[in-house]
Amino acid sequence: MFRKVVQTDCMKRRVVKYYSTTPMSSHMIMRFEKYAKVETFPLLKTYKVNVPHQFLIQGIIDGYQFSVSYKNEHWQKHEEKLDIDLGIEAKENLAEKIYFDYNATTPLDPRVLQKIMPFLQNLYANPHSAHSLGQKVNDELQKARSKVAKIIACSPHELIFTSGGTESINMALLGVVRHEKNSQKRNTIITAATEHSATLKTCAFLQSQGFKIKYLPLENGIVSLSALEEYLDEQTLLVTLMHVNNEVGTIQPVEKIGQIVRNSPALLHIDAVQALGKIPIDVQKIHVDLLSISAHKIYGPKGIGALYVNEQVNISPIIWGGSQEYQLRAGTQNVPGIIGMGEACQIALREMEKNSCHFHTMRQHFLQQLAQKQITFKLNHQLPTSLPTTLNISFPEIDGDTLMMMLDEKGVIVSRGAACNSKSQEPSATLLSLGISQSQARNSLRFSFGKYTTSEEINICINSIAEIKKTLNAKVLS
Amino acid sequence: MIYLDNNASSPLAPQVKQFLLEHLDIYANPSSFHTLGKNSRQLLDVAREQVAYLLGGSPREIIFTSGGTESNNLAILGSLPCAPKGQNHIITTKVEHPSVLNTMRYCEKQGWDITYLPVCKSGLPDLDYLTNSISSRTFLVSVMYANNETGVILPIDEITRILEKYNVIFHVDATQMIGRQPLSVSDHSIDLLTISAHKFHSLKGAGALYVKDGTRISSTVQGGKQERNLRSGTENFHNIIAMGQASYLAKTSFLDKMDKIEQMRNHLQNFILHNIPQCVVNGIRAPRIANTLNVSFRGVLGDVLVRELSQHNVYVSHGAACSSGAREPSHVLKAMNLEWDFITSAIRFSFSIYNTQQQIEDLKELLPKVVDKLRNMPE
Numbered sequence: 001m002f003r004k005v006v007q008t009d010c011m012k013r014r015v016v017k018y019y020s021t022t023p024m025s026s027h028m029i030m031r032f033e034k035y036a037k038v039e040t041f042p043l044l045k046t047y048k049v050n051v052p053h054q055f056l057i058q059g060i061i062d063g064y065q066f067s068v069s070y071k072n073e074h075w076q077k078h079e080e081k082l083d084i085d086l087g088i089e090a091k092e093n094l095a096e097k098i099y100f101d102y103n104a105t106t107p108l109d110p111r112v113l114q115k116i117m118p119f120l121q122n123l124y125a126n127p128h129s130a131h132s133l134g135q136k137v138n139d140e141l142q143k144a145r146s147k148v149a150k151i152i153a154c155s156p157h158e159l160i161f162t163s164g165g166t167e168s169i170n171m172a173l174l175g176v177v178r179h180e181k182n183s184q185k186r187n188t189i190i191t192a193a194t195e196h197s198a199t200l201k202t203c204a205f206l207q208s209q210g211f212k213i214k215y216l217p218l219e220n221g222i223v224s225l226s227a228l229e230e231y232l233d234e235q236t237l238l239v240t241l242m243h244v245n246n247e248v249g250t251i252q253p254v255e256k257i258g259q260i261v262r263n264s265p266a267l268l269h270i271d272a273v274q275a276l277g278k279i280p281i282d283v284q285k286i287h288v289d290l291l292s293i294s295a296h297k298i299y300g301p302k303g304i305g306a307l308y309v310n311e312q313v314n315i316s317p318i319i320w321g322g323s324q325e326y327q328l329r330a331g332t333q334n335v336p337g338i339i340g341m342g343e344a345c346q347i348a349l350r351e352m353e354k355n356s357c358h359f360h361t362m363r364q365h366f367l368q369q370l371a372q373k374q375i376t377f378k379l380n381h382q383l384p385t386s387l388p389t390t391l392n393i394s395f396p397e398i399d400g401d402t403l404m405m406m407l408d409e410k411g412v413i414v415s416r417g418a419a420c421n422s423k424s425q426e427p428s429a430t431l432l433s434l435g436i437s438q439s440q441a442r443n444s445l446r447f448s449f450g451k452y453t454t455s456e457e458i459n460i461c462i463n464s465i466a467e468i469k470k471t472l473n474a475k476v477l478s
Numbered sequence: 479m480i481y482l483d484n485n486a487s488s489p490l491a492p493q494v495k496q497f498l499l500e501h502l503d504i505y506a507n508p509s510s511f512h513t514l515g516k517n518s519r520q521l522l523d524v525a526r527e528q529v530a531y532l533l534g535g536s537p538r539e540i541i542f543t544s545g546g547t548e549s550n551n552l553a554i555l556g557s558l559p560c561a562p563k564g565q566n567h568i569i570t571t572k573v574e575h576p577s578v579l580n581t582m583r584y585c586e587k588q589g590w591d592i593t594y595l596p597v598c599k600s601g602l603p604d605l606d607y608l609t610n611s612i613s614s615r616t617f618l619v620s621v622m623y624a625n626n627e628t629g630v631i632l633p634i635d636e637i638t639r640i641l642e643k644y645n646v647i648f649h650v651d652a653t654q655m656i657g658r659q660p661l662s663v664s665d666h667s668i669d670l671l672t673i674s675a676h677k678f679h680s681l682k683g684a685g686a687l688y689v690k691d692g693t694r695i696s697s698t699v700q701g702g703k704q705e706r707n708l709r710s711g712t713e714n715f716h717n718i719i720a721m722g723q724a725s726y727l728a729k730t731s732f733l734d735k736m737d738k739i740e741q742m743r744n745h746l747q748n749f750i751l752h753n754i755p756q757c758v759v760n761g762i763r764a765p766r767i768a769n770t771l772n773v774s775f776r777g778v779l780g781d782v783l784v785r786e787l788s789q790h791n792v793y794v795s796h797g798a799a800c801s802s803g804a805r806e807p808s809h810v811l812k813a814m815n816l817e818w819d820f821i822t823s824a825i826r827f828s829f830s831i832y833n834t835q836q837q838i839e840d841l842k843e844l845l846p847k848v849v850d851k852l853r854n855m856p857e
Contacts, residue, residue, distance in 0.1 A: 124489045408513050
């Protein structure tokens with residue numbers, strides 16, 4: 001018999017204590033200990049299990065069914081029947097999933113975690129503190145800055161740490177606009193319709209503020225360079241384009257773009273979030289003024305990113321306060337995040353070649369397997385001009401959402417496009433602007449590979465697709 | 479090591495750390511539609527409920543940000559575009575954190591009319607000044623709950639009463655209050671409230687803004703529409719779930735230990751006042767959060783004392799961490815009208831539940847010697 005004690009109403013679903021009034025078998029305790037701390041009170045012959053939140057409670061009762069009684073906020077007694085299988089997978093099952101959504105985010109590299117650990121323990125001081133503990137943290141922070149600088153070949157003092165790619169992009173666009181004194185005249189921004197929503201939404205916001213936004217035409221997903229030359233004029237304040245597309249993996253010719261923009265008074269911002277760690281980035285070669293990167297796409301932590309700001313370029317901050325980050329980004333630095341990003345960048349740079357080979361093999365294998373299983377598909381992008389980490393494929397006559405969910409049930413995790421827009425049932429706006437038809441876009445899935453992807457995982461994925469196709473066809477026939 | 483700089487940043491609570499390590503293998507993007515994404519989303523929502531529980535609001539009123547500074551910026555810069563015509567006046571105080579003051583300065587350049595409330599010698603704001611300056615033109619009032627340098631708690635109740643008659647948005651920066659004093663947004667008519675995780679034994683890089691239902695506010699970062707479209711960008715998942723755990727602890731266990739901290743603080747305070755000549759405790763006549771002690775040791779330079787103490791593994795600070803790099807005299811103490819000697823010689827001790835009585839005893843041994851040494855040092 002278990003008693004669940006809820007102390008206040010708003011804790012009802014989160015912080016609950018289960019009291020076992022009967023002695024628990026050692027097997028039960030072991031099951032509990034997987035999820036929560038078990039305190040035993042031998043004298044009272046009771047066991048107290050502190051369950052921090054709902055998710056864990058569901059883990060505990062997985063496989064069991066029992067009633068508990070507890071008192072609610074008015075101290076009335078409540079009986080509650082707890083059912084097993086409440087919809088959330090028990091935690092151990094998650095590890096068995098096959099993940100093909102590396103473009104959305106990546107797991108933490110264990111080596112990165114190892115580097116972060118001291119900053120979860122003793123090195124917790126504020127890096128802005130004047131005492132030696134603060135200075136020690138600050139020294140480590142600067143070392144991490146140098147590591148990040150190395151991967152894009154800039155000087156450490158040209159890097160501003162932010163809370164991630166989205167903030168970096170916002171800072172680049174809004175920072176340039178707000179710094180421009182003559183924004184009545186220089187009021188045009190050039191971009192493309194396939195950009196990340198952080199760019200597109202910020203551009204839409206600036207449009208509502210009176211700015212002119214010009215979208216470059218695309219040829220096979222690549223921006224038209226002649227159009228860029230044509231669009232650039234005295235009024236152009238900024239050109240903002242992504243290095244690698246998040247949904248289809250197309251690589252833009254950034255060096256050529258840099259050459260063109262360089263001959264005009266406009267500034268160039270490159271969103272390199274998806275390119276980082278996968279292809280070499282050299283800010284000198286691109287002649288880029290601003291460049292956004294993010295850690296969680298390269299096996300670093302979430303909540304940390306950076307903006308490269310060329311030392312010749314002045315922008316305005318978008319977050320005001322203390323003098324952190326060369327007075328461009330106020331707020332106590334996310335030290336564990338920055339340390340993790342530094343390590344992730346160092347590893348990514350070191351293993352770039354090895355990973356690149358791996359991605360090519362994986363993509364090759366994936367396409368071969370599809371052909372071998374005689375699954376008809378259509379590619380939404382050109383292979384030679386896209387990164388081997390991403391395959392955006394449409395399967396005729398299979399609805400993308402349905403396929404995604406059925407694959408999910410089989411333990412294969414894929415996505416329909418950018419994570420940010422994944423909740424909408426609409427076809428991907430990126431695919432539509434690439435000239436892909438509504439129906440083809442609806443039938444599309446994005447498979448993105450990472451350094452942990454194996455050919456066995458790909459085999460399972462393709463087999464699952466084949467099985468699902470069979471099931472669906474059988475349904476249609478019957 | 480004696481760490482007494484918890485107002486700058488605090489160590490991770492062991493329970494939070496354990497929770498974090500257990501959940502590090504969960505990595506999916508909470509915005510992803512697949513099972514793994516939904517799983518992350520659910521954990522994120524649990525954290526949201528935990529923070530709401532701490533603050534006394536409802537979960538949908540919690541917006542996660544990258545920290546206190548961003549929350550303050552979002553509160554101010556996010557609400558201003560929603561101001562009706564004719565309401566172009568903001569009231570704040572002279573003792574706010576730089577993330578409010580510098581944002582106000584930016585707003586001033588954009589044409590906003592800003593009143594900076596003066597404070598009395600005690601550190602408390604001049605409420606008559608507030609009554610006189612508030613008008614139907616006032617759109618936003620932004621004050622801190624507890625001052626980061628002196629620990630002085632502002633009379634939020636009385637301020638609320640003054641604001642009642644006006645149609646203003648009330649923003650409170652409660653960064654230093656969490657885990658140190660009980661607080662509930664529903665007790666006062668607070669519209670926006672800032673918290674920061676690393677001040678209450680969680681990780682840097684996460685914070686939250688409480689946005690009361692119905693408060694008009696626009697986003698300052700555009701993109702993937704996360705956080706009710708108020709704060710785009712992939713959520714800082716691990717830091718946020720850690721903050722959720724810390725919020726629960728702050729409400730349930732940190733507060734219970736505050737009496738002990740207050741005793742330690744008062745013990746050190748009395749020792750200093752009785753045994754070291756020419757010392758002043760700043761903010762002593764106002765209500766203060768239990769963990770903060772700001773003392774001026776006349777004749778000593780604050781930053782020199784900080785460095786000298788850190789040689790002995792005692793970590794305190796000279797003013798706020800954010801401005802300590804700039805070596806500027808504290809704007810808080812300046813606003814309190816302290817004599818110059820007392821401003822430059824101020825030190826902040828900020829305690830946490832992980833400090834022990836033994837550490838205070840050790841400090842009692844050390845502090846008079848160090849102050850004496852510095853006072854007798856030739857110029």
